Amino acid sequence: MNPAHRVRQVVNVVNLSTPLGLLLAAVATRPEPGGARLLRGPDGLLVTGGYRLPLPAAPVFTVGNVILARREARTLLERPRLLRHEARHSTQYAWCLGVVMIPLYLVCAGVSLVLCGDYSSYNPFERLAGLADGGYTRRPLRRL
Template sequence: MTGRRWRLTRSVLTAVNGTTLAGLGIAVLTGAKVRRGRDGILVAEGYRRRIPPASCFTVGSVIITRRSAEWLLHADRAELLAHESRHADQYAVLGPLFWPAYWAACGYSWLATGTYGSRNFFERHAGLDSGGYAEAPLRPRWRRKAP
């Protein structure tokens, strides 16, 4: 599927599966202002809650950020925008099942490394570095012992 066709399909899927509506609900309930982004992505700027602590996170096709939309859409943050857009792709495929799958992946990552992102399949697929995550070593009990 071409990039343009996929972006349209992603927008439709996240609208139909209700995850974009959930993202818009979070934005409205927290006082964030929703603006049109690129490639079918919406940006909710001015998120003021402490959780999650990240500068931005994605729900459906809505990227919710503490900063302004201009900050996120600036060329200097193209990798971060691409990372969050890959999460929108994941929502398109999994719909609301993304939430329990993501939290299970966070739990596995925490058990294995002590961080929520380093071994999280969804963060790795979206690009650890571009999302601001560092690769963490496995905890000693998770490392394979050489025979």
């Protein structure tokens, strides 16, 4: 792991976003076949599958250095572009003082929803993470 990823890992533990992600993984996911709850991903990330709470509705999301997916984690490890997108969100947690990112993200998602009808197209967190890498299509602005 390179030094920048190690710093991100440490910052996300200190700012409590990774511990929150680990708590979500412990209480809201089913273990993978074979009993594993967390798999090691690239660059100090942890990946878990079987997320079963209704919110957030996204099929994959990140909290600190923990990537949570509704499907099996192994399938996510086979999608490098999506992993890069989620890794960028992990870096955003480090820059945004951890769990403070959650309300910031929600405000930006709401503004994007008003502007174009979806929460990602004009959300700076999603745009900086790479819309295409996250599987999003950029929608045009709504007419006033």
